[in-house]
Amino acid sequence: MILAAGRGERMRPLTDRVPKPLLPVAGRPLIAWLLESLRGAEVNDIVINVSHLRETIEKAFGDGASLGVRIAYSFEPEPLETAGGIAWALPLLGEEPFLVVNGDVYSDFEFARLGRVGRQLVPPARLAHLVLVDNPPHHPSGDFCLHSGKVTRDGDERLTFSGIGVYHPALFAGVARGAKRQLAAVLREPIEQGRVSGEHHRGRWLDVGTPERLAALERAVSL
Numbered sequence: 001m002i003l004a005a006g007r008g009e010r011m012r013p014l015t016d017r018v019p020k021p022l023l024p025v026a027g028r029p030l031i032a033w034l035l036e037s038l039r040g041a042e043v044n045d046i047v048i049n050v051s052h053l054r055e056t057i058e059k060a061f062g063d064g065a066s067l068g069v070r071i072a073y074s075f076e077p078e079p080l081e082t083a084g085g086i087a088w089a090l091p092l093l094g095e096e097p098f099l100v101v102n103g104d105v106y107s108d109f110e111f112a113r114l115g116r117v118g119r120q121l122v123p124p125a126r127l128a129h130l131v132l133v134d135n136p137p138h139h140p141s142g143d144f145c146l147h148s149g150k151v152t153r154d155g156d157e158r159l160t161f162s163g164i165g166v167y168h169p170a171l172f173a174g175v176a177r178g179a180k181r182q183l184a185a186v187l188r189e190p191i192e193q194g195r196v197s198g199e200h201h202r203g204r205w206l207d208v209g210t211p212e213r214l215a216a217l218e219r220a221v222s223l
Contacts (some may be wrong), residue, residue: 001089003163004031004103005051005079010210019053021103022060023214026221029060030208031103032067039069041111043099047092049074049085082183086167087175095169097121102163106217108204114166117197123170127190130198132159133205138213143184144191144198151191151198162205 004021011020021031031048038046046064050057050073057073064071074089086093086100097118099111109131117129130151135142135158145155171190175181190196208214 001047001049001074001086001093001098001100002031002034002103003049003082003085003100004057005049005076005085007052007079011214014211014214015052017053019050019057020208021048022056023208025106025208025214025217030106030214031057031061033106034101034103035061035064035067035069037107037109038101038111039067043111044069045072046070047072047074047089048103049076049089051076051079079180080178081180083172083175083181083186084179086183087172087177087179087181090169090172090177093169097166097168099164099166101165102207104208105163106204106206106208107162107164107201109162109164109201111164114164118166120197121166121168123168124195126195126197127168127171128187128196129166130187130196131162131164131201132198133162133201135160136207138207138209146198146200149197149199150194151196153188153191159200162201163207164201 014023022029046069048071054075061071072092074092076088080088099114139160142158143161145152145158206217208217
C-alpha cells in the first residue's frame, strides 16, 4: 500500500493544484519512482489511498497496466491519517501481512527483502516490522531505537522511522473503519510489548516533505 491521501500542507502552494505524489522529480511524478521500485521487487499488486485531488492520481496511473502493476484505489472522503487510512483499505489488502510505504519517500531500499519478513509476522507474538534510518537534519531527535532486532522507544541511539513497514492486519483490529488514527498511536502498545521488529537502512532515503527537500532531490537525481 502507498499512502498518498494527505493534502501536503507543507508543500503548498505546489499542492494546491497538484497532489504531492504527482509533483515532478527529473520529469517524472514522485510516486512513479516508487512504483518502479516496487515493480522491480516484484510487488505487483498495489493499493493507493487517495483523497485530495484523487482524480488526477487515478487518471495518471489508471489500473497500473502501463507500469506493469495492478493498482486499486482506496478513496477517503477526508484523509484518515496513516493508521486510519490503512484500516479503511483493509478489505483491499487481504488477510496476510502487507507492505506499506509513504508516497513521499524516495529511497534505494530493497523492497524484495520484506517478503520474507512478512511471512514471519505471526500474531500475537509479532505484528509489525519497521525500517529505520539515520536521523535527517529536519528530525534530529529520531523516533525509535533498535535492540537485538526489536524496536523500542528508549535507548542510546535513536533512529527515524522511514515510512516503510510491514504490518499484519491484526495490528489494526482496534481501529474503527472511518476513524482518524495515527500509525504511531497504534504501534505504541505493541512496541512496549516487544511485538515490533525492525532494521536499520543505511542507504539513500529522503522524506520529500517540503519544497526545499523536493528541490534537493531534483538536484540529486539529475546528477
